[in-house]
Amino acid sequence: MAMGQRRLGSRRQSQSVVVLLLATAWCAAAQLSQNYYVSTCPNVETLVRGAVAQKLKETFNAAPGTLRLFFHDCFVRGCDASVLIAGPDDEHSAGADTTLSPDALDLITRAKAAVDADAQCANKVSCADILALAARDVVSQAGGPYYQVELGRLDGKVGTRAVVKHSLPGAAFDLDQLNKLFAANGLTQTDMIALSGGHTIGVTHCDKFVRRLYQFKGAAPPPNSPAMNLAFLRQMRQTCPLSYSPTTVAMLDAVTPNKFDNGYFQTLQQLKGLLASDQVLFADRRSRSTVNYFAANQTAFFDAFVAAITKLGRVGVKTAGSGSDAEIRRVCTKVN
Ligand code: HEM
Numbered sequence: 001m002a003m004g005q006r007r008l009g010s011r012r013q014s015q016s017v018v019v020l021l022l023a024t025a026w027c028a029a030a031q032l033s034q035n036y037y038v039s040t041c042p043n044v045e046t047l048v049r050g051a052v053a054q055k056l057k058e059t060f061n062a063a064p065g066t067l068r069l070f071f072h073d074c075f076v077r078g079c080d081a082s083v084l085i086a087g088p089d090d091e092h093s094a095g096a097d098t099t100l101s102p103d104a105l106d107l108i109t110r111a112k113a114a115v116d117a118d119a120q121c122a123n124k125v126s127c128a129d130i131l132a133l134a135a136r137d138v139v140s141q142a143g144g145p146y147y148q149v150e151l152g153r154l155d156g157k158v159g160t161r162a163v164v165k166h167s168l169p170g171a172a173f174d175l176d177q178l179n180k181l182f183a184a185n186g187l188t189q190t191d192m193i194a195l196s197g198g199h200t201i202g203v204t205h206c207d208k209f210v211r212r213l214y215q216f217k218g219a220a221p222p223p224n225s226p227a228m229n230l231a232f233l234r235q236m237r238q239t240c241p242l243s244y245s246p247t248t249v250a251m252l253d254a255v256t257p258n259k260f261d262n263g264y265f266q267t268l269q270q271l272k273g274l275l276a277s278d279q280v281l282f283a284d285r286r287s288r289s290t291v292n293y294f295a296a297n298q299t300a301f302f303d304a305f306v307a308a309i310t311k312l313g314r315v316g317v318k319t320a321g322s323g324s325d326a327e328i329r330r331v332c333t334k335v336n
């Protein structure tokens, strides 16, 4: 069909290019499959799961770090493990709240080593797929849902810190800003709320919410600062005094910080969300009913989370058929 149209006038031609581009984007997603490595590396799931279990036994921090890493990877250049690439202007040299938590990076490095130590699998599994599997495994091993992961992503060849900065949501985003960014990645408001439930584990540094704790002299109040529980606010002023240390952290889920459950949504109901972007989901009437639903029904949250993270895992993927400049990286922090 596209061939036939190409012989027609130039307007038709540009229309067919659009159709082709859409078809390419659609095919790229369609080419992911749950059994992608069935003949090349049938043990890939077991190998990654084992490496994750070993790392989590040593430090739970790797669980939230890895989940966040997967989210950032997908939003930055599509799920292509590009946030792992080390270079002169990269995530490895970023500050205390870097996308690349050292524990998460170590977890991925170990999972990659475990996969490549299997002779059948060596250099056959992409870092992007290992990250997608590891994200699933940290969620399930922290008490969350277990789900089938679509596979077949290739690794990208470009990584820069600059792109990381402008592709990600900010802690002061309001509902419209959150919806806009997630919609640009093919995700609905419900997907966005379910994925924000990833904050059921892990921490945030004081600088991300300290403006909600104090009235700074001369500074305008933050434009988006939903109300905080007063006793909790006092407690957080102890955790993050005005002279807070840049390394001090607080739990994102005040209810059950180390368990992947629906405690995050109960935290929001109690007005104990630390990030304005979290608390706004309860403060804004347009999203509150979904927060209440997930707070009351963990199964509904888990189902919505699985649907949303599966969609997240398709964002901008590069696959064997998509004609992108991509590869299976031998070392996850370096292009081949
Ligand atoms: C909705 C918009 C989002 C915003 C504004 C946001 C923002 C943040 C911020 C500011 C932190 C704390 C960083 C630090 O101080 O170290 C954080 C941590 C975290 N985020 Fe998000 N995030 C969002 C969505 C997500 C999504 C979709 C996921 C994954 C499904 C996710 C997973 C995490 C995790 C697990 C942590 C804890 C990291 C750790 O303890 O190492 N976030 N996020």
Ligand SMILES: *[C@@H]1O[C@H](CO)[C@@H](O)[C@H](O)[C@H]1NC(C)=O
Residues within 6 Å of the ligand: 297, 299, 300, 303
């Ligand atoms: C909780 O959500 C699940 C999944 O959507 C649904 O099947 C179930 O009926 C809900 N339970 C209650 C008590 O509403």
